[in-house]
Amino acid sequence: MKRTNVSNNVIRRLPRYLRKLDDLAAKGEERISSDKLGRQMGLTPSQIRQDFSCFGEFGQQGYGYNVDFLRREIGQILGTYRGYSAILVGAGNLGTALVQNFDFIIEGYVFLGAFDIKPEVIGTQIDGFPVYDVRDLPGFVREHKVDIAILTVPRHAAQELTDTLAQAGIRAIWNFTNTELDVGDSGILVENIHFSDSLLVLTYHLAQQDDKEKNEV
Amino acid sequence: MKRTNVSNNVIRRLPRYLRKLDDLAAKGEERISSDKLGRQMGLTPSQIRQDFSCFGEFGQQGYGYNVDFLRREIGQILGTYRGYSAILVGAGNLGTALVQNFDFIIEGYVFLGAFDIKPEVIGTQIDGFPVYDVRDLPGFVREHKVDIAILTVPRHAAQELTDTLAQAGIRAIWNFTNTELDVGDSGILVENIHFSDSLLVLTYHLAQQDDKEKNEV
DNA sequence: TTTGAACTGTCAGGAGTTTAACATTGACGC
């Protein structure tokens, strides 16, 4: 595998490729060309070939790409199949929704359980997984060498829990708290989901449309 | 306002600026320079000045930017304060979490209610807002001229509901279904939140770290 | 077995984005 100097843009496109390939596989497609794939995804064939070539040679000239093979290769690149472990920190509505809705627990990740501060939630289960006391969080992370913390607590508790997790040796935080977390120079990976950012971008475009219309009239 | 040829990258940075400025305002900061802001956000001062200059001149030489003024300007650009209306389609866990957790209902948006297909949910309330029968969705959208649909239904129902919404004249879809929606040439704006994409990017970096370590040993 | 078509991987040019530099302006202390 080459993987020298892969740009962020490329990395962020990989999951989209993976999703598309899953769809194609589900439809029973066996092969796909960069040309077809490009048309279906709104990308140029060039870009697709260039993207893939960052990681190796997955296609065959004159034939295209084998859907199933390519899918597994990209999965490999993205580190599925590695069994990274995850815990949920904050068993509120959002956290519950995440655990219930997504199969990431089955698909290559090992989900270990949830943590919360509310006495009435501690000891219950979410989708079959236990909800522990947040006071046991540091010990648990240390003991199980947890890779990923899914952070779905209220804003005001975010930084404190981040510090706790950092202390305990977490490797990555999937951050849903709508704040920028400070992890210092710990090297902890943070991936943010800022809902409101996304909504604001949507609204920006709506406003654009409205303004354009107004000017035309 | 200039707003000629604003790149996507710039637009996607705007919400982050807004969030940061809100924080600064909450802390009572009155003024901020591009230099300070850059250091706090991990951006170059140049980029910040360049970004803002796409929309006008918001700063003062020798002084910097007035936090409160800049905040309102960016809010303006992003189309908050315009009172766009929104409905929730799919009153499951995720949808409920969204409505309950976010203040976007108060902050410049008008939330009108939720729609679901399950009889046991229809007629109940989420955070004080009514849950209607999904069969009434088209009529409702048409009648209230709804701007934004927040789509939080299961994967398999996503495209059908998209078609329904399109028919009824929705302007934008905030898509949480983890599928790519096909809106044809309707001009409907779609903003995706693909949870799994984000998680996969995180895992990619974890895998990278692991591989590097292995090579070093 | 040969020929033509399909398609990849790569390279170089071009488009777009970010950064650095600078002239200019306003704030603030003396």
Next chain:
DNA sequence: GCGTCAATGTTAAACTCCTGACAGTTCAAA
């Protein structure tokens, strides 16, 4: 008031990313 310092808006250079072109390989049909 005046001079110095601070910080902007802008321009141009540097850099990154995307696209088109093409050589080379494989497949499939005759």
